[in-house]
Amino acid sequence: MNLPGYAFIDGKIVPYAEAKVGVLTHGLNYGTAVFGGIRAYWNDDEGELFVFRPVDHYRRFIQSAGLLRMELPYTAESLASSTLELLRTEGHRTDCYIRPLAFYGDEIIGVRLHNLTPRVAITSVPFGLYVENDENAHCTISSWRRVDDNMIPARGKIAGAYVNSALAKSDAQLSGFDEAIVLSADGHVSEGSAENIFLVRNGVVITPSISENILEGITRRTIIKLLKDEMGMEVVERPVDRTELFLADEVFFTGTGVQVIAVTRIDHRAIGTGKMGQVVRQLRELYFNIVRGRVVRYRSHCIPVYRNEKEPKGAPAGRLTAPPRR
């Protein structure tokens, strides 16, 4: 992966090489940081880069920071505007991944969450698939259990908690699987190492509810809406047993990184036919069209990066509303 050219840090955009921290930095030593993951999609027909749901991502980012007692001097809207400016400075004309990070920047010894000063950085890089095998993923149920809300809340995207995800992911990949499915301490299905999970059984879509130690995914929210409004399906949020996955007709993951991927085998058992099913196939088509700004009804989720440049002087920089419907 090439390094970014620029970073937004402490309120301004600087060359990436200047966005440095010291080795004693609190967030680096104790994991006292929160992050986000946002995608931007290049639309070749329009010559435009669209950021998908940036304000929703930044709302969650600010809430995650709040769990660590960080009071950030930014609004979700201002961080989204700075992101557009960063992308324009980079001049990306391809699909990208955007990484916001809020971390305690103090260079001191002492585990705590008070009397510390948060710093915010944003970077972006060109990005393709997160899980290469996105049509036929073979997953394993991890022997690692998901962090519990009373240990480190999974509903916040807290840097230190991602050691839990990394343990599960590496064990899965080094054993030849594409991705890990993680159970909660009580044995119910929680989510993937960095994605939410859904199953389809007898025409009903089921996904673990938000009290199952999951990250409340922005993609999960988008997908639930598409399933209900565009595909007329019933979606049930409830605890899910491990063996329900084995008996499902379809299983799929959602997330900014993975987008929508079909899980066709779990621990050497075929799910349904063992091939990508109809529900996930249709969802993938809808989702990829929507994120690229090709579906007028969902265009308000796609924030153009370059169109703002062409706006008349006096228009607010980084306009965050959708362009007029065509």
Ligand code: PMP
């Ligand atoms: N769960 C975890 C643990 C994640 O890290 C992610 C990726 N952010 C998700 C779910 C999916 O969330 P989103 O759709 O907001 O990217």
